[in-house]
Amino acid sequence: MSGANMNANQTGSTAGQKQKPRPSFIKRWGLTGEWLVSAAMIYIAIILFIAVFGFLFQPYPHTQQDLFNQLQPPVFMGGTWANILGTDDLGRDVLSRLIKGLQLSVLIGVIGTAIGAVLGSLLGIVAAHFRGWVEEVLMMLVDVQVSLPFIIFALAVLAFVGNSLTILIIVVGIDGWERYARLSRSMVLSANQKDYVLAVRSLGLSNFKIYQRHVLPNIMGTLIVQATINLPGVILLESTLSFLGLGVQPPLTSLGQILGVGRDYLILAPWIAVAPGMVIFFLTLSIAIVGDWLRDRLDPTLQ
Amino acid sequence: MSKTKTSPSITSKTSSPLFEVKDLSVVFDTPDVTLEVVDKVSLKVSAGRTLGLVGESGSGKSVTCLAALGLLAARGRVTSGEVMFNGKDLLKVGEVQMSKLRGCEVAMIFQDPMMSLNPVRTIGWQISEALLLHQNLSRDATYKRALELLDMVGIPNAKTRFGEYPHQFSGGMSQRAMIAMAIACEPKLLIADEPTTALDVTIQAQILELLSDLKKELNMAMILITHDLGVIAEAADDVAVMYAGRVVEEAPVLELFDAPLHHYTQGLLNSLPRVDLKVERLSAIEGAAPPPQEFVQGCRFQLRCGYCDDACTGARPIFSQVSDTRRVACQHPMSAK
Numbered sequence: 001m002s003g004a005n006m007n008a009n010q011t012g013s014t015a016g017q018k019q020k021p022r023p024s025f026i027k028r029w030g031l032t033g034e035w036l037v038s039a040a041m042i043y044i045a046i047i048l049f050i051a052v053f054g055f056l057f058q059p060y061p062h063t064q065q066d067l068f069n070q071l072q073p074p075v076f077m078g079g080t081w082a083n084i085l086g087t088d089d090l091g092r093d094v095l096s097r098l099i100k101g102l103q104l105s106v107l108i109g110v111i112g113t114a115i116g117a118v119l120g121s122l123l124g125i126v127a128a129h130f131r132g133w134v135e136e137v138l139m140m141l142v143d144v145q146v147s148l149p150f151i152i153f154a155l156a157v158l159a160f161v162g163n164s165l166t167i168l169i170i171v172v173g174i175d176g177w178e179r180y181a182r183l184s185r186s187m188v189l190s191a192n193q194k195d196y197v198l199a200v201r202s203l204g205l206s207n208f209k210i211y212q213r214h215v216l217p218n219i220m221g222t223l224i225v226q227a228t229i230n231l232p233g234v235i236l237l238e239s240t241l242s243f244l245g246l247g248v249q250p251p252l253t254s255l256g257q258i259l260g261v262g263r264d265y266l267i268l269a270p271w272i273a274v275a276p277g278m279v280i281f282f283l284t285l286s287i288a289i290v291g292d293w294l295r296d297r298l299d300p301t302l303q
Numbered sequence: 304m305s306k307t308k309t310s311p312s313i314t315s316k317t318s319s320p321l322f323e324v325k326d327l328s329v330v331f332d333t334p335d336v337t338l339e340v341v342d343k344v345s346l347k348v349s350a351g352r353t354l355g356l357v358g359e360s361g362s363g364k365s366v367t368c369l370a371a372l373g374l375l376a377a378r379g380r381v382t383s384g385e386v387m388f389n390g391k392d393l394l395k396v397g398e399v400q401m402s403k404l405r406g407c408e409v410a411m412i413f414q415d416p417m418m419s420l421n422p423v424r425t426i427g428w429q430i431s432e433a434l435l436l437h438q439n440l441s442r443d444a445t446y447k448r449a450l451e452l453l454d455m456v457g458i459p460n461a462k463t464r465f466g467e468y469p470h471q472f473s474g475g476m477s478q479r480a481m482i483a484m485a486i487a488c489e490p491k492l493l494i495a496d497e498p499t500t501a502l503d504v505t506i507q508a509q510i511l512e513l514l515s516d517l518k519k520e521l522n523m524a525m526i527l528i529t530h531d532l533g534v535i536a537e538a539a540d541d542v543a544v545m546y547a548g549r550v551v552e553e554a555p556v557l558e559l560f561d562a563p564l565h566h567y568t569q570g571l572l573n574s575l576p577r578v579d580l581k582v583e584r585l586s587a588i589e590g591a592a593p594p595p596q597e598f599v600q601g602c603r604f605q606l607r608c609g610y611c612d613d614a615c616t617g618a619r620p621i622f623s624q625v626s627d628t629r630r631v632a633c634q635h636p637m638s639a640k
Contacts, residue, residue, distance in 0.1 A: 198413065201405070204436055
């Protein structure tokens, strides 16, 4: 079937003239968008590469202290090439810690988002399929989740259950499931009313196959975009928790934790906080840009 | 090709219909009341024939057919009756068996072709799916057969069209693609639920012609649901007129147009524009078709009928068999000419 899809892409451009694609927010800013999307993708690729292979060119172990060398400025602020991004309050190399922290932040972000997306979407589909009391219970849970400030919930769980990386990932993953659940429920409800579902049912497709082959592909685009909106949120949530001291515990480190430590030295040594802050900022922005672009790409009527 | 496939047991008893609905009743459960939207409907159609099912919106045409194929889902439930297809009662075969029959031996096409195709899949993908669902074909064979089907339903440039998405298809082309999906397994019965309502008049004629060609080619039985008597005149062999959840009259198409027996049928025909008669103003049937919660005792057409008397308000009118092929449910049928 891949041949057929290739074919579709070729003919897509000619028939696309009939419908004007709705411009994405990037285009509405007057930017052509293409280079921005490319830049965002390259940035994400670099971040992912560093997250996976960063340990290969990490200058020092992230825990190595050098108490004679505290708060050294980065090389472009008068520091030395020994510590390109300077050192922190314990004389640890900021670049090394950044690489190590990035690894954990990306790991938590990606796995956390996946947990929320899969869990939420499945529950949404279940609610829409079974209706009745199943739907009511699930949607009630959604309402509870929405009305509860998640950070309080996360703090409570981490305080009571105790802290480990696994628990942190699960807690961060639970954040946002209600958005997927609501989205997928409403989209499945409306998709189930569509004639094409009736049409394939009249062709003899089973319920499972109808969801798998027809309904899911139709709502997938929206769910993926929701995931890209949520991913920065998850990374930020992890950063927030670590910043508050309840997230990743030393000796492990994450971007948020470095940021939290850097807060105390914001005037004396701004680079400790600025370096992870910038990485988080550009990462979340890039994911949002790529998500927006993906939304346009995944909808064949907008191609 | 399909003629050779039909088993001898069917050809030997050609007189018995391929598909027969007997006294089918369907109710919709609402929180307050139970609405009987289909009330003891009986229909039959034999191979190679087209049954036109005509009636106003909400008269239960579609619901009857959906119920017969077990497609009502949560919306309604069958309370009585049987649906015989090829010697089997479709209401008793169970969901697994039913989904094997659907699309394979019984297929259905729907009113709005633009909505009946999955917008995120290519036309070719969807036709291939219909093929692979009930047949064991290799990739190449599926592709070839799909192109053949596109060709059969009159879609030009089948190779290019195969990889296109539904939004790149016009309404008529989409309906052709839907028909291709429906006949992918050469069904014995095709139910067309207002197949031309969403289309231009010129396209309507083409689609009807295509359907009747395919019917002959594949020796299918066809049920054509419509509210358009023009479509009936063009494409049907027999007609069943439905009103408020009941069949009120059954007749071969020519006899029905020549001499309707039920006053409702007469009213419908009077409201048709005629090219052979000069009429100042078309007559309309007074009032509106009642919704299920306002169904009355006795004949359901009584409130709009000029011939209504005490007999009509009492018991449900029973069918009087006028001839082998004609029957009418009216206390005071119009005299046959």
